[in-house]
Amino acid sequence: MAVSIDDFLSEVSSGGGMAMGNMFRVQLPPINDNAREMTILCTRCDLPGRQITTIDSRSGTEVEKVAYGYIVADVAMSFYILNDYKTRSYFEEWQNLAFNQEAQTIGYHSDYTKTVTIQQLKKGVAFPIAKKKLFDTGKIPSSIRGRLPRLGPLDFAQGEFDLNAILPEDVVYECKLINAFPTSMNVLPLATGEGGLMEVTVQLSYKNWESKNFKTRGSQLGEALLGGILRKIF
Numbered sequence: 001m002a003v004s005i006d007d008f009l010s011e012v013s014s015g016g017g018m019a020m021g022n023m024f025r026v027q028l029p030p031i032n033d034n035a036r037e038m039t040i041l042c043t044r045c046d047l048p049g050r051q052i053t054t055i056d057s058r059s060g061t062e063v064e065k066v067a068y069g070y071i072v073a074d075v076a077m078s079f080y081i082l083n084d085y086k087t088r089s090y091f092e093e094w095q096n097l098a099f100n101q102e103a104q105t106i107g108y109h110s111d112y113t114k115t116v117t118i119q120q121l122k123k124g125v126a127f128p129i130a131k132k133k134l135f136d137t138g139k140i141p142s143s144i145r146g147r148l149p150r151l152g153p154l155d156f157a158q159g160e161f162d163l164n165a166i167l168p169e170d171v172v173y174e175c176k177l178i179n180a181f182p183t184s185m186n187v188l189p190l191a192t193g194e195g196g197l198m199e200v201t202v203q204l205s206y207k208n209w210e211s212k213n214f215k216t217r218g219s220q221l222g223e224a225l226l227g228g229i230l231r232k233i234f
Contacts, residue, residue: 016122016172023121025171026077029114031094034086041087043199044078045118047175048209074184074203075118075177081188081198088200091182098181113179116204120173171214180206 012018026045028038050072054065079087097112099105184203 025119027117034090041080046075078199078201112181116177116180118175119171122170122172175211177206178208180204
């Protein structure tokens with residue numbers, strides 16, 4: 001079915017814009033008072049999926065699938081490692097609640113399973129001021145330009161109209177993992193030569209997940225600007 005550009009732009013605008021994979025936030029349980037740091041250092045996470053399990057039901061010559069349960073796959077998350085190694089220690093302590101490595105004992109299910117929240121975010125976009133610049137910022141020395149004020153959505157130092165002042169960071173979709181805990185943590189390869197940023201990746205198992213949609217709070221001005229820009233692109 002052919003879809004017109006106007007229909008596409010209208011749908012994008014009414015939906016608050018395109019969802020971006022790099023706009024997310026995770027909220028982990030306070031295992032050792034490092035939950036806030038874990039949120040900041042998360043570099044990647046998966047939104048969970050679900051498969052409905054079925055069996056074949058036969059009636060005469062007809063075969064129909066009938067649901068009888070569900071399966072959820074583990075969710076992967078990655079985090080930067082700092083020199084204090086708090087991120088790796090966080091998951092070591094969490095795993096120890098499930099199986100204590102020192103005492104070699106298994107913990108209570110209610111003690112090591114936690115709720116983990118994954119949020120998809122929407123954030124305003126900075127649009128350059130075109131054709132209506134108040135002044136040419138390129139002719140102003142950088143030492144002075146850095147001191148120019150910001151008034152509401154107008155960023156004089158950058159010559160930009162920043163919709164972050166109008167469209168605040170929004171949670172548009174939220175998913176909660178129920179009874180989650182880290183069942184596996186990846187090895188960390190160490191080698192000589194040129195180094196790189198280190199990350200720890202964990203697999204979270206859980207009982208099930210639940211989701212919630214949030215109505216975006218994008219203003220009519222933001223939607224109009226977004227629609228106008230998309231029209232120029234297409």
